[in-house]
Each structure stands twice: as structure tokens, then as C-alpha cells.
Amino acid sequence: MYFIIFATAISFLTMNIKLIVASVALTLAALNTNAQSQELVGDLKSQKQEQGTITIDQDWRINQMLDAYARINQHDGISGYRVQIFSGSGQNARSQMNIVNQKFINNFPDFDPARIYSEYKAPYFKLCVGDFRSRSEANAFYHVIRSLYPDSYVVKSKIKFPELSTAQKQ
16 A cells, blocks of 8 residues: 555656656757846846836756756857868978968958968868858859869868848848
């Protein structure tokens, strides 16, 4: 008899824990950054004229979980492509990379200098250009520059988020 009561209590607790975990997961999915969660809670707690008051009584661990979720899901870019125009190693590889960089800026003065990336991964210095969301965009640019940079090729990379346009489409 006691075993049945104990087993029923355990199954009831297990069900409640699953329900709590599911509701927390849904809450975390809805709030994808710490700033958004803090703004939401701050907006709800603040009193506004001609509106009601909301009191939030929650466990402090929920904010901890939201902060951890926000840290894990921070993104500094998206998967995309760039065109690598230089790769070299050796004593003068850095200076060669800088010469290629300056040559590229002179050849393409309208190209955004913020989209030119130099990196060092031992023992190679590399120079990549562009932030292309698709391989076809990167290939199109590659075909424009390949006569000037015959050793260039398209590489998969983490790219910056595309600029958002505020202009209205008509």
C-alpha cells in the first residue's frame, strides 16, 4: 500500500518537474538575449501612467538561467563566404599581405575597408575580402577579381551580420 502511494507521488513529482522544465525552456526560447529579458522584466515592473501595475515574484535562479542562455546564444556573425586573396608564410609574409591589402584598396576604391580581413593562423598570414551570404555571391565577386589575384579562391567563414536597410521598398 505504501509502495503504491510512494510510486504515485514520484510519478506526480516527475510530471511536475517535466512541466516546469518545459515551461522554462519555452520562456528561454522566447527571450534570446539578456538585454531583451532585462528590458522585458523592467518594462513589466515599471509603473506607467493610466496603466495597471504588474508585480513579478520569481525565483532568482530564473534570471541566472536567462543570463546563461543569453551568453550561450550570443552570435557575432553568421555562416557565409569570403574570397581569400592572399596566403603566405615566411619572414616577409606580413609585409607581402600588407602590400596585397593596399593593392586591393587601390584597385577597388569603392569596396568597404571594414570588409577586408587579415588574420594570422600559424604559420600563415591570410587576407580575405567580403561578407557574402551565399557561395554564388562570393563566386561572382571572385570572377571579378581573379585576373588581378590569380591565387584567390572562395572560403567558408563566419561573416558579419548584413547591414539592415531603413529605406522603404516601394
